[in-house]
Each structure stands twice: as structure tokens, then as C-alpha cells.
Amino acid sequence: MTNFSLLVDQCMDGDQSAVSEFVRRFRNQVYLLCYRMVGEHHEAEDMAQETFLRVFRNLHRWDRDRPIEPWIMTIAGNRCRTHLAQRSRRPIACETQDHVEDHRATDHRGELLAEEVKLALSHVREEYRRAFLLFHDHQLTYSEIAQQMDCPLGTVKTWVHRARRELVQRLASRGVTQEYRASQLARATE
Structure with a gap:
């Protein structure tokens, strides 16, 4: 220091x-x-x-x-x-379509999943998203996140858990998790 x-x-x-x-x-x-x-x-x-x-x-x-x-x-x-x-x-200029069919080859599944995760995270409450990213991307401990976000340790754990739950729910509602699992199973059996 x-x-x-x-x-x-x-x-x-x-x-x-x-x-x-x-x-x-x-x-x-x-x-x-x-x-x-x-x-x-x-x-x-x-x-x-x-x-x-x-x-x-x-x-x-x-x-x-x-x-x-x-x-x-x-x-x-x-x-x-x-x-x-x-x-x-700020006003939104126009409505965007939430899901667009993808016609790319299946070998881009990892990239597609990353895009879907990013999209899903953009809909997660800000505090949850920030705690989630600090934990998973920056690999900070819960106590380091609590210090950085100036909130109790238990709150950070709750936020990370809720971010994960919302992320999984959003991916499931868009059919991403089933589609990704199916592609993984298909590759495993090839």
C-alpha cells in the first residue's frame, strides 16, 4: 500500500x-x-x-x-x-425485437450463449448484476464486494444469488438453457 x-x-x-x-x-x-x-x-x-x-x-x-x-x-x-x-x-427511439432467429452454424453456440447471458444480465436489477459481475468476472470475495459496494455481507450473498436465479429464469424463458443442453447432448453422442 x-x-x-x-x-x-x-x-x-x-x-x-x-x-x-x-x-x-x-x-x-x-x-x-x-x-x-x-x-x-x-x-x-x-x-x-x-x-x-x-x-x-x-x-x-x-x-x-x-x-x-x-x-x-x-x-x-x-x-x-x-x-x-x-x-x-431518455426516450427510446424505437422498439426493438427481443428475440431474432439465428441462422448461423451450430459451432457458434458458445458465442450465442455468451450473447444471451449478456442480454439476460442487462435485465437483472443493477445491484444484483454488479455484485454478480464482481463475484464471477472479477473473482472478488463476498466480503470484498461488500466493502466495495458499501453494504452488509449477507446482502451481497443475497444479491449474487438473486442475480443467478434471475439469469437462469430469463435464459430458460427464452429457451436458451434447453437449446444449449440439447446441443451439448448432441455433441456428446457424436
Whole structure:
């Protein structure tokens, strides 16, 4: 943690190479969280940039007795939540069809499943989705997630469980789980 304290001090002193090093160390984690929350590359890049602007504006507020990464990720998550709330208030230009028949070859089943999971996750309540992604994608422990999301440990466990349940229900309602299981069985018998 002391090396981050030194890096933070250099950033606060206006050292541009320290600022570049700081961004280099955390840009991938911040971008990935933003992308998973907002679901669009350009918006995620914007959210990541805004996150770093807010981090640098508030470096003096970082509690040096605590790890810096959860603090940064909390700022990123908060920025994305604000963006999503603003985006949800914007009028939708047109209705989109929820399910489009796919005529691609069956060897793309893994890609299709990943797309379906992403679509299903986009409909999961935001807190549930964030806890789920921090647990499964970032491989944080429940206690690390509780600290980052500033909520009780039991709440995090409940949110991850509910996200899983909603994800499975949504995939089942779209016929994805049966279709995927059938393709797996067919491959196993070939």
C-alpha cells in the first residue's frame, strides 16, 4: 500500500508520469467494470475517463489505511449507475425485437450463449448484476464486494444469488438453457 501512497502523492503534486502510471495500473479493471455495467464500448470508455477525472479530483479523500482499488472501483460503479439512471430517462427511439432467429452454424453456440447471458444480465436489477459481475468476472470475495459496494455481507450473498436465479429464469424463458443442453447432448453422442 505504501507504493500507492507514494504514487498518489506524486499525482497530487502534478507529476504527469505518475498520473500516467496510475491510469496504466487501473485502466483495464475500470474499463471492464464500466463495460459490464453500461454494455457499450464507447460509453464504457467515457465512463472510465470520467472515473479517472473524479479519482484525481478526490485523491486527497482516499483513506490510506484502506486499499485503493476498491475505492476506485466504487467511484467507477457510482459513475456508471448515474449514467444508467440518466440513460433510462431518455426516450427510446424505437422498439426493438427481443428475440431474432439465428441462422448461423451450430459451432457458434458458445458465442450465442455468451450473447444471451449478456442480454439476460442487462435485465437483472443493477445491484444484483454488479455484485454478480464482481463475484464471477472479477473473482472478488463476498466480503470484498461488500466493502466495495458499501453494504452488509449477507446482502451481497443475497444479491449474487438473486442475480443467478434471475439469469437462469430469463435464459430458460427464452429457451436458451434447453437449446444449449440439447446441443451439448448432441455433441456428446457424436
